[in-house]
Amino acid sequence: MPKAYVFTRYGGPETEALVERDRPSPGPGQVLVAVRAAGVNPVDWKQRSGYRRPGEADRELPVVFGNEVAGVVLETGPDVTGFAVGDEVFGSPVAGGYAEYTLLPVAVTAHKPAGVSFPDAATLPVAAATAYDGLRQLALPAGATVLVTGAGGGVGVAALQIARAFGLHAVGVAAEGKKDLIESLGAAHVASGPDLAARVRAAAPGGVDAVFDLVGGEVLEAAATLLTDRTKLITGADRATVARLGGAPVERARTATVLDEVARLVVEGRLRPFVTLTVPLDRAGEALRAIEEGHTRGKIVIEVSA
Structure with missing residues (x-):
């Protein structure tokens, strides 16, 4: 039977397991995809820990990890147009x-x-599209x-590159070991x-016009002091703090149009995904541990055998 990596209850890594499950069937407006690769993101382990997006209900356990994939269409559901068996696609899974x-x-699927x-x-679908949506929201x-x-x-790596594609100047906050990458x-x-704010002022003596936060907490609070216009303060990490500071969370569009746009930037050479580690499905736990420790560079991807 087909395999999937899941968490069986909310909690820590001890809840994770590689299991067998029936192959799903597409419903209206859906396509069944043979997964070739799945992106790994912080939200994956946060969901296992019990994180909910605003208004999101409890999920039925066990829950399959992962919020972005690329693969090949095997079957199309009722009322699906624009996609056919054999198409290579990417998007956000159901x-x-x-x-x-x-x-x-x-x-939320693109060719x-x-x-x-x-x-x-x-x-x-998650990392690059979040960066794209955030920069469009800032409208600089x-x-x-x-x-x-x-x-x-x-x-962050995607945001720096897309900012440049939009004609913006970017200042990236990261560990000293990531200086060359930035x-x-x-x-x-x-x-x-x-003393983050002081170092930013030294690096950008003309000031910054907006803050795209991906850390939250004290880092977000320090960055906010650099702005007089808090409508140009957004975060993908800390809704509560940004609301208190007068900013806003990143507003996700979650459309195929955005996916087409970020893919176009990749084709044009203006956006490099920076996949720094790939692991097979049976080692998905290793990928999650690396993300959970918070010291990764670029993106980690799970590759699924054809």
Whole structure:
């Protein structure tokens, strides 16, 4: 039977398991996909720990991990147009992507360009699309400066590159060991740690026009002091703190149009997914541990055998 990596109850890594489950069947507006790659994101382990998006109900256990995949269409459901068996696609699964097979809703599914690998495409629906949505939300004019905290992770690496594609100047906050990575993306690097605001002012003497936070907590609070206009303060990590500071969470579009746009940036060479580690499905736990420890560079992807 097909395999999937799941958590059987809410809690820590001890709740995770590789299990067998029936191959799903697509419903209206869905396609069944043979997964070739699944992106790994912090939200994956947070969901296992009990995290809920606002308004989200409890999920039926066990829950398959994963929120972004790339693969090949095996079957289409009723009322599906624009997709056919054999199409190479990527998108956000209905119920988990760390699996040999999953279902994708066509509203959040796009055709994978031939020049983009499955592992690279699997990084786009969450990390790259979040970065794209956040920068569109900030609506900065060309030449403006955006500060990105947590710039060395999957969303941060994408945000620095997309900012550059939008004609913005970017300042990336990350550990000292990620300095070369941040600067290779055309951004100024600021080391994380105490007295962050002072270091940002030194790196960007003209000030910053917006903050795209991916860390939350004290880092978000320090970054907020750099802005006079808190409508240009957004976070993908800490809704409660950003609300108190007068900013807003990243507003996710979650559309196929956005997926097409980020894929186009990859094809044009303006967005590199930076997949730094791939592991097979039976080692998905290792990928989650790496993300949970919080010191990764770029993206981790689970590859599923054809």
